[in-house]
Amino acid sequence: MGIDRTEMFGAREGNGGIIRCDACPVLCRIRPGRTGACSRYANEDGRLIRTDALVLAARNATEGGEIVPFLSDQPNWDGNPITGKDVFVTGIGSGTTYPDYKPAPFIVSSDYEGVDTVTVVTEGIFSYCGVKVKIDTDRHIGSETAAVRVDGEHVGHITTAEYGSQMLSIGGVNHLTGGTKKEGNVTCRSMMALCNKEAIEVAIDDGSLLIIQAGKAPIINGLEEQRMRVGCGSAAIGIFAKQWFGEADEVVVVDDHITGVLSEHQAGKVLNMPPSGIKMSGRRSTPGRYFQVAEPGSGWGGTDIKDPLSIIEGFDPEVAWPGMRLLMTSTTGEDAIYCVLDEELRPVETDMPQALKIVVGRIGENCEPSLSTVLFMGGAGGSLRAGVTENPVHLTRSVRRRLTRVTMGGAPVYVWPGGGITAMVDVMQMPDQSFGHVPTPAIVAPIEFTLARSDYAELGGHTGHVTSLEDILAEFSETARREIWRPDNPWPLTKNGT
Numbered sequence: 001m002g003i004d005r006t007e008m009f010g011a012r013e014g015n016g017g018i019i020r021c022d023a024c025p026v027l028c029r030i031r032p033g034r035t036g037a038c039s040r041y042a043n044e045d046g047r048l049i050r051t052d053a054l055v056l057a058a059r060n061a062t063e064g065g066e067i068v069p070f071l072s073d074q075p076n077w078d079g080n081p082i083t084g085k086d087v088f089v090t091g092i093g094s095g096t097t098y099p100d101y102k103p104a105p106f107i108v109s110s111d112y113e114g115v116d117t118v119t120v121v122t123e124g125i126f127s128y129c130g131v132k133v134k135i136d137t138d139r140h141i142g143s144e145t146a147a148v149r150v151d152g153e154h155v156g157h158i159t160t161a162e163y164g165s166q167m168l169s170i171g172g173v174n175h176l177t178g179g180t181k182k183e184g185n186v187t188c189r190s191m192m193a194l195c196n197k198e199a200i201e202v203a204i205d206d207g208s209l210l211i212i213q214a215g216k217a218p219i220i221n222g223l224e225e226q227r228m229r230v231g232c233g234s235a236a237i238g239i240f241a242k243q244w245f246g247e248a249d250e251v252v253v254v255d256d257h258i259t260g261v262l263s264e265h266q267a268g269k270v271l272n273m274p275p276s277g278i279k280m281s282g283r284r285s286t287p288g289r290y291f292q293v294a295e296p297g298s299g300w301g302g303t304d305i306k307d308p309l310s311i312i313e314g315f316d317p318e319v320a321w322p323g324m325r326l327l328m329t330s331t332t333g334e335d336a337i338y339c340v341l342d343e344e345l346r347p348v349e350t351d352m353p354q355a356l357k358i359v360v361g362r363i364g365e366n367c368e369p370s371l372s373t374v375l376f377m378g379g380a381g382g383s384l385r386a387g388v389t390e391n392p393v394h395l396t397r398s399v400r401r402r403l404t405r406v407t408m409g410g411a412p413v414y415v416w417p418g419g420g421i422t423a424m425v426d427v428m429q430m431p432d433q434s435f436g437h438v439p440t441p442a443i444v445a446p447i448e449f450t451l452a453r454s455d456y457a458e459l460g461g462h463t464g465h466v467t468s469l470e471d472i473l474a475e476f477s478e479t480a481r482r483e484i485w486r487p488d489n490p491w492p493l494t495k496n497g498t
């Protein structure tokens with residue numbers, strides 16, 4: 001049985017063995033043998049315990065992926081002292097101290113290459129947090145600002161589209177706490193599932209039904225998306241112009257954003273391509289680049305068209321000629337046709353020559369696999385910052401000056417410029433099941449602050465609560481979950497992240 005941390009996370013009440021959990025504002029009164037409302041804390045034989053294991057990440061793995069033993073109870077441990085070079089204590093399963101002024105659950109000291117370092121480890125409760133989802137697809141999934149719903153509840157919206165991707169913003173304090181209780185709970189559950197790399201189904205108002213999961217291809221209206229486009233229609237023209245030159249007299253790359261027309265485009269001009277007399281629908285932006293050739297949809301290139309010839313209004317008889325060769329393709333190369341103009345200058349579809357098939361195939365080859373990616377974004381509140389130091393603004397400044405490194409479950413974060421500590425992390429770089437929730441509702445996420453011990457003292461840290469890494473390892477040798485360090489994550493104790 002490890003150290004009794006009851007007084008750290010709560011307090012014993014009366015003689016009936018009841019323990020009050022103080023780890024969040026709900027303040028559950030937990031009877032012996034029971035768990036609190038979030039199931040993250042339990043009363044075990046009169047002790048308040050965190051029900052999920054503390055996660056320790058070890059850097060030195062064998063070739064087979066096994067963690068080199070580093071605990072005294074492990075049979076092959078070589079007896080060498082463990083340093084900050086080997087093991088990192090993550091915030092996952094560490095618990096939360098509340099009210100805010102209490103020091104964080106673990107303030108771990110370790111030696112890293114002769115430097116005395118401190119890592120302040122906790123699970124932050126994030127009321128101000130959200131999830132950004134990038135969905136690699138050309139398809140129109142709904143209008144910008146359209147509501148995103150789960151089980152009918154409004155949990156987010158479509159935000160600004162990016163290059164080759166549609167973007168969702170899910171969660172945020174307004175959905176968590178500003179609407180009905182059900183909206184808050186469904187929002188919290190959806191965010192937690194996404195952050196824990198699970199699939200969720202979302203419906204977009206007047207748009208698509210999506211299944212999204214971090215690191216997996218999105219499923220849009222029942223179809224798994226395969227390819228992320230090589231670029232917009234104009235970019236595709238620019239990239240492949242030379243390869244088409246001589247094989248076709250005109251090439252149109254159909255795209256909801258910018259449809260490219262080779263003979264008019266700068267790429268075609270530089271190759272001295274003669275005009276083809278093609279008349280496109282839509283709005284000409286600059287030569288060879290057309291906006292709004294059709295409505296957005298799930299047809300060719302993210303438009304609603306199934307028949308690509310419908311965006312050609314005709315050919316100028318003074319310029320075009322019978323026998324003119326026309327290639328039309330989408331930005332992923334998944335859709336393509338080849339036509340030859342007849343005597344009336346009407347495009348007639350015919351077999352695509354091998355040389356053009358190769359280039360269309362190359363468009364597909366240059367597309368990356370379509371993925372959904374999930375970034376969690378949250379702002380460090382009172383408990384988080386006061387758990388590190390009595391003077392929280394010093395922590396913010398230290399993070400800004402890069403004296404303190406912020407990680408979440410060991411993963412690197414991007415800290416937004418400006419005030420406060422608003423961090424963003426790719427959930428795929430974190431261990432599985434890193435996130436939890438409390439019923440307020442809010443998201444619980446691991447967070448660690450690592451800095452030199454001397455800097456920690458200078459910023460007013462809780463130096464009287466520092467525990468050595470060896471002591472932590474000894475206490476959790478039987479219960480900790482051991483994870484292999486993800487090699488692409490920088491080691492948090494180094495200054496330059498190597």
Ligand code: SF4
Pocket residue numbers: 021022023024025026027028035036037038039040041438439
């Ligand atoms: S909801 Fe969970 S964290 Fe909050 S007081 Fe209850 S058991 Fe503790």
